[in-house]
Amino acid sequence: MAPPVTIVILNWNGQSLLEQFLPSVLATNYPDFSVLLVDNGSTDNSLAWLAEHYPDVRTLPLKENHGFTTGNNLALPHVDTPYFVLLNNDVEVHPDWLTPLVECMEADPQVAAVQPKLLAYQERDRFEYAGAAGGYVDVLGYPFSRGRLFDVTEKDEGQYETPAEIFWSTGACMLVRKSVTDQIGLFEDDYFAHMEEIDFCWRAKNFGYKIMYHPGGVAWHLGGGTLPKTNPRKTFLNVRNSLVTILKNFPASSAWYKFYFRLVLDGVWAVRALLSGDFKTIGAIAKGHWAVFGRIGYWLKRRKEIYRDLDRIPRLEAGYYPKSVVWQHFVKGVKRWGDLPPKA
Secondary structure: OOOOEEEEEEEOOOHHHHHHHHHHHHOOOOOOEEEEEEEEOOOOOHHHHHHHHOOOOEEEEEOOOOHHHHHHHOOHHHOOOOEEEEEEOOEEEOOOOHHHHHHHHHHOOOEEEEEEEEEEOOOOOEEOOOOOOOEEEEOOOOEEEOOEEOOEEOEOOOOOOOOEEEOEOOOOEEEEEHHHHHHHOOOOHHHOOOOHHHHHHHHHHHOOOEEEEEEEEEEEEOOOOOOOOOOHHHHHHHHHHHHHHHHHHOOHHHHHHHHHHHHHHHHHHHHHHHHOOOHHHHHHHHHHHHHHHHOHHHHHHHHHHHOOOOOOOOOOOOOEEOOOHHHHHHHOOOOOHHHOOOOO
């Protein structure tokens, strides 16, 4: 018997996206699912449109925009199923996308989250930036994906058709085990958006859970619907949240030196931006650094709170690449995940 699943869709001024993408979600070929739309204080006609066209969809109206993190966290008390999906409002799903993900969960109680194959909506045979065929991190905590190294995405040619344990699952489309979030929580409220799913998956792995990719599920992500990649606000959030994630989740023996090297590499990024006249990016990087240093005591305290019941943070294994993907990509010219040098 198929276990029930709640599909949580976070929406902010996304009526046009709901019109475009919600029908594919409601056409999901799975026997027991429901949709919960969390509206993040929209000022457009999203809720009225939904009530008129899909009155059976459950809604959770919020009075203000809480961001991706708190918006999804506020949905958790309204989820009473063993599994729930976090799904962006700009994702189209294949009718049979959900069943393989649930079967993956059912087969192994240590799986905390599983993502489908994520392709680009506008280039449907290419992997999408925000997750592709499963996320990895390198020795300095840089995230990348099978199928995507930085801004270079691969064409889907069947190279990632085997289920695999990964490091992080995309937050654009992720099936999550509710009992895990009951134990360790979901997202850090203070992140607002960006890197939150990596932080969650990293935390789950440190507690002994697995993160999986299953190619039997397929989805197409539009992406960039809220903040485009060049937006200074997005740069700030990525810089700040990435540094915090390193401090919180790497083993204590290595967290500080990795944090230091990330600061240095951010400086290299700022120099490149200076040479190209991109002063907004320089400002966003500096703002991100100051935001971390201004609350570094708080984040170290959070680390202790999160892991107080663990004797130590375990050594990273599945999905961890113990070399620099920055060096391999920008210096050595590696463009594909499969061409990265072996871990050893």
